[in-house]
Amino acid sequence: MDKKNNSLSAILSQFRNWIQMAVTILTNIHLPNFFNGQIYGGRAKMICVPGLNCYSCPGAVGSCPIGSFQAVVSSSGFNYSYYIFGTLILFGVLLGRFICGFLCPFGWFQDLLYKIPTKKLSTKRFEALRYLKYMVLLLLVVLPVLVTNSLGMGDPWFCKYLCPQGILEGAIPLALVSDGIRSALGALFTWKAFLLGLVILLSVVFYRPFCKWLCPLGAFYALFNKISLLEMSVNKGRCISCGKCVSACKMDVDVTKHPNHAECIRCGMCVKACPTDAVRYNYGFKKRRKSI
Amino acid sequence: MTSWKKRVVQIVLLLTGVAFILYGASRGEVEIVLSKAVRICLECIGIG
Numbered sequence: 001m002d003k004k005n006n007s008l009s010a011i012l013s014q015f016r017n018w019i020q021m022a023v024t025i026l027t028n029i030h031l032p033n034f035f036n037g038q039i040y041g042g043r044a045k046m047i048c049v050p051g052l053n054c055y056s057c058p059g060a061v062g063s064c065p066i067g068s069f070q071a072v073v074s075s076s077g078f079n080y081s082y083y084i085f086g087t088l089i090l091f092g093v094l095l096g097r098f099i100c101g102f103l104c105p106f107g108w109f110q111d112l113l114y115k116i117p118t119k120k121l122s123t124k125r126f127e128a129l130r131y132l133k134y135m136v137l138l139l140l141v142v143l144p145v146l147v148t149n150s151l152g153m154g155d156p157w158f159c160k161y162l163c164p165q166g167i168l169e170g171a172i173p174l175a176l177v178s179d180g181i182r183s184a185l186g187a188l189f190t191w192k193a194f195l196l197g198l199v200i201l202l203s204v205v206f207y208r209p210f211c212k213w214l215c216p217l218g219a220f221y222a223l224f225n226k227i228s229l230l231e232m233s234v235n236k237g238r239c240i241s242c243g244k245c246v247s248a249c250k251m252d253v254d255v256t257k258h259p260n261h262a263e264c265i266r267c268g269m270c271v272k273a274c275p276t277d278a279v280r281y282n283y284g285f286k287k288r289r290k291s292i
Numbered sequence: 293m294t295s296w297k298k299r300v301v302q303i304v305l306l307l308t309g310v311a312f313i314l315y316g317a318s319r320g321e322v323e324i325v326l327s328k329a330v331r332i333c334l335e336c337i338g339i340g
Contacts, residue, residue, distance in 0.1 A: 039330070039331075039332055040330075041330040042330075043326065045325075045326055045329035045330055046322045046323075046325055046326040046329070048325075054333070054336055055328075055329040055333065055336075056332050056333045056336045056337055060329075062329075063325055063328075063329040067328075067329075067333065067336060068325045068328070068329065071324060071325060071328035071329070071333075072321050072324050072325060075324050075328075077320070077324060078319075078321060078324070081316060081321055081325075082312040082313070082315045082316030082319075082321065083312070083313055083315075083316025083317055083321040083322055083325065084316070084321070084325070085312055085316075086308070086309045086310065086311065086312025086313035086314075086315075086316060087309070087313055088309075089305055089308060089309035089312065090306065090309035090310065090313070092305075093302055093305045093306050093309060094306075155335070156333075156335050156336075159333065159335055159336045160335035160336070160340065163336065166333070166335075166336035166337055166338070167337065167338060170332070170333070170336055170337040171336075171337035171338050174332065174337060175337075181332075181337070181339070184339050185337075185338055185339060186338070186339065186340070188335075188338045188339065188340040189337070189338025189339065190338075191338075192338045193338070224305075226293070227293070227298055227301050227302055227305070228302075229302060285299055285302070
């Protein structure tokens with residue numbers, strides 16, 4: 001069983017890029033819409049995908065959890081969404097930030113940008129910026145629940161003013177093929193395109209700056225890392241304290257000290273780096289062998 | 293957090309998540325999600 005678990009951990013970490021690519025394609029499978037300026041209008045869109053994937057992407061199969069939450073709370077019918085909140089809780093408990101590491105298209109986009117060969121800078125000195133994403137979650141996702149007009153309707157603040165994925169996946173593909181949309185783009189598009197450009201530039205030199213500093217979805221899932229069914233563990237008997245896992249981690253987490261840190265996106269770089277297979281993924285309710 | 297406490301929290305959260313989904317669906321939130329998702333979100337793409 002140990003050998004099997006180690007193999008599964010190794011396979012996951014080894015093929016992460018392929019898994020991310022497959023998830024991105026599968027959650028945006030309606031490829032012909034990229035050429036005809038339409039978006040998918042089927043009932044599958046009542047279901048949320050776990051990562052940050054704008055439902056205005058022509059190819060999008062499902063709904064963005066943050067966008068869906070904001071859509072419900074900004075409607076006149078409800079000021080809170082149990083359906084989306086329950087979905088987010090399920091995703092969080094089942095997987096934690098494994099979603100960030102494996103199942104988020106915008107996360108993969110940043111990973112690809114980081115592969116561009118340039119000088120890379122450490123984010124360790126910017127540790128305080130990690131708390132900014134919790135502020136984004138509170139102020140741009142939760143607070144709109146309380147701020148409504150006389151009709152009981154609100155604004156999707158995060159989607160409208162901050163989310164770069166809406167520009168990358170929605171505005172750009174749609175504007176390329178639709179004269180109407182292209183002519184309607186204005187100051188808001190300019191602002192969000194600027195944000196997208198900034199995230200792109202930062203992602204080339206810093207690892208996953210949006211995930212670390214701004215993503216409210218990552219902030220929410222981070223709350224579940226310590227109690228999710230999927231967890232990281234370090235086998236005390238096998239660990240030789242070589243530090244290779246710490247050097248490999250680009251989220252600035254020491255997995256030997258904090259195996260389920262809120263900043264860990266369960267990417268598996270530590271699993272790959274470990275020379276003794278001491279670091280692994282675990283899943284489920286069963287009791288584990290003693291670990292750090 | 294001890295092992296059994298963690299398991300209790302996990303089970304409670306799983307049940308809570310399922311309960312919230314069912315309650316939200318029963319009061320019509322799914323239709324709102326769908327109605328928004330099948331239309332181009334003007335705020336999301338920067339038209340406002």
